Amino acid sequence: MEIKKTAIAGTLESSDIQLMISQADSGIAIDLQSDVKKVFGDQIEAVITTTLNEMGVTSAKVKAVDKGALDCVIKARTIAAVQRAAETTATPAWEVL
């Protein structure tokens, strides 16, 4: 899936994560801010990367501001951000959900 524009999903509320996805030349680069980065940083980045891979996104810049979100929330916000960035919200890829 191709990232066509910059898009945001999620909020800065407690237990949520806000993701901004934008175009990149190659590869996936994640810039993560989180109060729990020390103990869950790797896990959060792994969930974002896996979700992007499952959606066929191979190059993207991701800025993530985490407020203690659980994995299911991170995955949902990533999917929403990708669909907005790829302009596919009208035709969601149900199979990856």
Place this chain on the structure above:
Amino acid sequence: MKSKVNRELPDDLMQKLDYKPFETTEIGHPEIQRVAPKVHVSTGDDKIVDSIKQVVADTVKDGMTISFHHHFRNGDFVFNQVMRVIIDAGIKNLTLAPSSLTGVMNDMVIEAIKAGTITNITSSGMRGSLGDFVSHGGLKNPVIFRSHGNRARAIEHGDIKIDVAFLGVPSADRLGNANGMEGNAVFGSLGYALMDAQYADQVVLLTDNIVDYPNTPASIKQTQVDYVVKVDKVGDPDKIGSGATRFTKDPKELKIASMVNDVITHSPYFKDGFSFQTGSGGAALAVTRYLRQSMIDNQITASFALGGITKPTTDLLNEGLVKKVMDVQDFDKGAADSMHTNGNQQEIDASWYADPDNKGAMVDQLDVVILSALEIDTKFNVNVMTGSDGVIRGAIGGHQDAATGKLTIISAPLVRGRIATVVPDVTTVVTPGDSVDVLVTEFGIAINPKRTDLIAVLSNIPGLPVYKIEDLQKMAEKRVGTPKPLEFTDRTVALIEYRDGTVIDTVKEVKD
């Protein structure tokens, strides 16, 4: 060497500071020799001093131990004024021994450490930038954390020998008769400061309100005071405590509070004449409200409420549901005002409150106590000192002391955001699991397996699911995932004393 809660303690430091590892929560009946302060004899007519600068020049020398109280909390103007003068005077190598350190003091303490003015600290706790600074190795010597009762014990033993105590008060007369109830910046009980007034070699009162002699009621007495300094303002009354205590609407906190109340009312301790301590914080305040209704419904009154006092507790006093309030500290204006007007609200010092080496402390008579936790582990050990990043951000307060109550309840959510509260091993052991009886979370409760009596009476109550604490821990981990272990260096930045003066755990420098 290891403490009884299985924490490795640094041999070299333990030896150097002549410490024993924590063994047991039992205090026994040792014979204790207390110390007495020096007395600089005076008829009392020469105590008024014009400036902090002059009194510092007269009293503070390199290498001394100085103390403050934290009753003004974040409205404190005294600490920063005095420390400014001490730093500017170029005094070095002081031990800072306040009852605790609040946020407004942080920047000044860091400056004093960097200037070499402060080289040792003992406190109940620290938070914010100071906790961060110490956790990152900013202070060469380890901080010694002591509970309120243990600080009283250490002062009486001479483990803390206070050379000069700087005590801010909202009212004092020219000889130093003072209380915390009258004036502009009132905070009610002077409980923690009374230790300093009684045991420091030199006692300096700072006040913005010098009243006619003799000032009564006198919590601090003229027989204890060396100097009285008039300052512009001792504190900001709006920041001393929360104005009106708001009742929480958070459904999770309400659920926990209601379950805490169920545990209390189904325990054998809930009978006429029982006693309790609840503390502050959303859930604890809500418990007081549920407990009130249960007391009315069952026609039960309490003989006393203890500890840090809030308005919901003094309301119970006014309603006659609680006979006496034993008050070491007031968390809000309502409680502070009530101490002034209600003769059944007794000011108590930290020794009377919680000192283990005593001829009986109030905590020894306590039936039910509700405490909080940053973390609790499957051995029921509690951490109230270090956060999920391993950085110092808390205070022992009266936690270890009150936990000796007959029914000690820890109320805490199973998880906070992505951080589990119930964990396999707490980062820092502050209160040993031996003195904890029941954990209450929003999902259910866990009872210390040692308390077979409580397991028997609390096991079949509708709406009160009982789990093994290991199951609650797994439930938490399933929700949030398995955290990567925190990384620390070998350097010890703080020692956690148990209330008897042994060392229960240490805090290490964080690795970033």
